[in-house]
Amino acid sequence: MLLIPCPFCGPRNESEFAHGGPVRARRPDPDAVSDAAWVEYLTVTPNPQGPVQEHWWHVRGCGTWLTLWRDTTSHDIVKGPDDA
Amino acid sequence: MRYDVTCKQAGLSALFDLKGPQADLWGWAGDHLPPMPARPNSLTRRGGRSLYHIGPRHLLLRTGIAEEEALERALGPAAAPPQISIVRISDTLTFFAVTGRDADQVMAIACPLDLHPAVFGADAVSHTEAFGLKAMVLRCEGGFECAVEQSHGDMMQDYLNRALT
Numbered sequence: 226m227l228l229i230p231c232p233f234c235g236p237r238n239e240s241e242f243a244h245g246g247p248v249r250a251r252r253p254d255p256d257a258v259s260d261a262a263w264v265e266y267l268t269v270t271p272n273p274q275g276p277v278q279e280h281w282w283h284v285r286g287c288g289t290w291l292t293l294w295r296d297t298t299s300h301d302i303v304k305g306p307d308d309a
Numbered sequence: 310m311r312y313d314v315t316c317k318q319a320g321l322s323a324l325f326d327l328k329g330p331q332a333d334l335w336g337w338a339g340d341h342l343p344p345m346p347a348r349p350n351s352l353t354r355r356g357g358r359s360l361y362h363i364g365p366r367h368l369l370l371r372t373g374i375a376e377e378e379a380l381e382r383a384l385g386p387a388a389a390p391p392q393i394s395i396v397r398i399s400d401t402l403t404f405f406a407v408t409g410r411d412a413d414q415v416m417a418i419a420c421p422l423d424l425h426p427a428v429f430g431a432d433a434v435s436h437t438e439a440f441g442l443k444a445m446v447l448r449c450e451g452g453f454e455c456a457v458e459q460s461h462g463d464m465m466q467d468y469l470n471r472a473l474t
């Protein structure tokens with residue numbers, strides 16, 4: 226179980242949060258990138274072995290959306306939200 | 310084992326959901342509000358009204374149900390400036406009072422929050438979960454109050470009954 230640092234509430238149990246998926250690259254202009262790069266953006270979700278930046282929503286708490294870095298090998302939060 | 314706890318469903322409170330920048334909320338409705346709570350997830354009280362700071366730019370104003378109509382007229386939600394929102398939500402929450410010597414034990418079953426008085430003091434209020442349901446928890450005389458969405462009231466009562474036996 227993760228203890229997730231919320232900027233408003235402080236550290237809270239993972240069960241109070243909803244996972245919002247990894248932080249994705251900015252949407253490229255489909256006319257300015259190759260077909261391969263566009264397909265990559267549309268279909269490939271970041272799934273590194275190591276730290277991944279993720280969105281979490283404190284849905285059963287204060288309602289804040291936050292981003293943090295979680296290591297997919299250890300499940301540790303290696304960097305919390307900047308303002309937590 | 311049996312817990313020394315009483316669980317009672319409370320009657321309706323008058324509740325107003327307030328959202329927006331603090332300066333704008335106070336500019337519009339400050340005369341009718343207790344002072345702004347100093348910290349996140351804390352509350353203030355004045356003249357029978359209490360004000361819960363439950364999220365960024367998000368407050369809950371609570372008072373007796375008898376005051377609901379007069380307070381709504383005073384708050385004037387329909388005419389409020391666009392950067393703030395005032396919504397009467399009295400019917401949306403069901404409050405339970407969990408009181409008695411073992412109230413903290415029952416709340417520890419329900420809820421993942423650290424409710425030790427050193428962490429969750431007399432003026433604390435927070436949304437969290439209770440038996441997996443989204444819930445708002447605060448202290449009251451002799452224990453805790455726990456509010457869940459109105460449609461979850463019967464389920465909450467059932468969970469509490471099971472936790473007590």
Ligand SMILES: [Zn+2]
Nearest residue numbers: 231234283287
């Ligand atoms: Zn929070």
